[in-house]
Amino acid sequence: MFSFFYNGRDDVRREAEVRSDVRKMLLDTLIWLWLIAKSMFFRIPAFVQLPPPKDQDGGKMFPYLIEERESSKKLSRNPSPKRSLANDDRAGDTINRLGQNVFTPRYQNSRSPVSSPPKSPTSKKPPKIKRESMFDYKSEAARKVEMIARGREERRQKQADERAIRDQMNHLEQNNPNWEFEQMINEYKSSLDFRPLRESDPVVENQITVCVRKRPLNEKEINRRELDVISVPTKNQLIVHEPKQKVDLTKYLENQHFRFDYVFDESCSNDLVYKFTARPLVKTIFEGGMATCFAYGQTGSGKTHTMGGEFRGKQQNFKNGIYGLVAQDVFRYLTHPKYARMNYSVSASFFEIYGKLVFDLLAKKQRLRVLEDGKQQVQVVGLTEKVVNKALSNYHYVCDMSILRRTRTL
Numbered sequence: 001m002f003s004f005f006y007n008g009r010d011d012v013r014r015e016a017e018v019r020s021d022v023r024k025m026l027l028d029t030l031i032w033l034w035l036i037a038k039s040m041f042f043r044i045p046a047f048v049q050l051p052p053p054k055d056q057d058g059g060k061m062f063p064y065l066i067e068e069r070e071s072s073k074k075l076s077r078n079p080s081p082k083r084s085l086a087n088d089d090r091a092g093d094t095i096n097r098l099g100q101n102v103f104t105p106r107y108q109n110s111r112s113p114v115s116s117p118p119k120s121p122t123s124k125k126p127p128k129i130k131r132e133s134m135f136d137y138k139s140e141a142a143r144k145v146e147m148i149a150r151g152r153e154e155r156r157q158k159q160a161d162e163r164a165i166r167d168q169m170n171h172l173e174q175n176n177p178n179w180e181f182e183q184m185i186n187e188y189k190s191s192l193d194f195r196p197l198r199e200s201d202p203v204v205e206n207q208i209t210v211c212v213r214k215r216p217l218n219e220k221e222i223n224r225r226e227l228d229v230i231s232v233p234t235k236n237q238l239i240v241h242e243p244k245q246k247v248d249l250t251k252y253l254e255n256q257h258f259r260f261d262y263v264f265d266e267s268c269s270n271d272l273v274y275k276f277t278a279r280p281l282v283k284t285i286f287e288g289g290m291a292t293c294f295a296y297g298q299t300g301s302g303k304t305h306t307m308g309g310e311f312r313g314k315q316q317n318f319k320n321g322i323y324g325l326v327a328q329d330v331f332r333y334l335t336h337p338k339y340a341r342m343n344y345s346v347s348a349s350f351f352e353i354y355g356k357l358v359f360d361l362l363a364k365k366q367r368l369r370v371l372e373d374g375k376q377q378v379q380v381v382g383l384t385e386k387v388v389n390k391a392l393s394n395y396h397y398v399c400d401m402s403i404l405r406r407t408r409t410l
């Protein structure tokens with residue numbers, strides 16, 4: 001309450017004091033008004049922005065949770081944090097003038113200052129982000145949570161990949177201990193240009209012809225996962241893939257190339273082998289020459305199959321072996337007008353060389369001696385020789401001989 005009195009000089013002094021008090025009060029009032037106005041204009045709008053706008057999917061309170069969920073969905077496709085944020089247009093990303101990806105929370109208006117994301121998820125100290133409001137603070141936390149989640153997800157993915165590779169290797173190793181060499185051989189074979197021997201290829205007549213025949217892996221070998229180490233790229237080339245290991249246990253192949261007159265791959269039939277090997281010899285003997293056909297190879301390599309005939313189970317088809325095919329051609333030549341008048345006769349003898357011993361297969365495996373005569377010619381003393389009148393007799397002898405001789409089938 002204020003009261004005013006007017007009384008001479010005292011009254012003048014008192015009036016001056018009252019005026020000064022009033023001025024002070026007015027000044028105080030103005031300061032208070034200014035403070036109230038300041039708090040209204042600068043603080044209250046910050047709370048007016050609460051709560052943040054709801055998500056399309058149905059209202060998450062905190063935008064960083066939305067960001068985290070969306071980024072973890074995209075994690076596998078966008079391993080880079082920069083790309084992940086850049087692709088998420090809902091997160092309000094923008095590209096600044098320097099070409100950097102900047103992140104703006106969705107609820108901020110365009111005038112709000114933007115903050116830069118950390119340059120790399122692996123950097124130890126992410127750059128300090130200038131916080132303008134409480135939501136800016138949350139977006140920074142969101143980024144950290146997102147980075148941790150992404151790192152964890154990447155670690156798990158890497159571990160899962162490593163485990164899958166380990167499992168696959170173990171599985172391969174268990175099923176096939178030679179799988180690495182097999183892969184190397186297959187890779188090598190895939191780089192080759194295969195042009196094997198064909199029926200239509202010309203038969204070259206040589207004084208000596210050296211050939212090699214590859215037989216396919218049999219069932220036991222396939223079950224044992226053995227390696228097919230032979231490749232026949234052309235009609236006269238053969239490659240042996242030799243598995244090797246260095247001192248540091250690194251596996252590698254040594255591919256050795258060989259050349260022969262003919263190389264028969266596993267798909268060749270006995271007829272084809274005969275055409276290029278023994279057939280020219282039959283013609284030679286009818287023209288007064290001498291010929292020898294010699295099959296050599298380790299046990300189980302296919303000598304009997306080639307010379308005696310293909311097996312159908314335990315039955316051998318003698319007609320389709322080299323002996324049978326030679327017999328057919330010999331009797332065909334005998335009836336040929338060119339040779340019919342020469343009165344040739346055909347006789348056969350079969351003996352087995354077993355180590356240092358020789359046995360006569362047409363005389364109940366009687367032991368024979370091999371000696372040199374006066375002309376230094378090797379003679380098998382006492383060897384039985386039987387005249388053969390037709391090819392059928394020859395098959396019969398071949399059959400008998402095959403039963404008698406010693407074999408060891410793998």
Ligand SMILES: Nc1ncnc2c1ncn2[C@@H]1O[C@H](COP(=O)(O)OP(=O)(O)OP(=O)(O)O)[C@@H](O)[C@H]1O
Nearest residue numbers: 215216298299300301302303304305311407408409
């Ligand atoms: N080219 C081929 N195609 C299919 N199977 C084959 C081939 N060559 C050989 N075989 C098979 O391989 C097995 C062994 O062959 P074979 O008996 O001819 O060997 P071998 O060299 O005569 O053995 P041994 O010296 O012990 O008498 C047989 O079961 C035979 O059928």
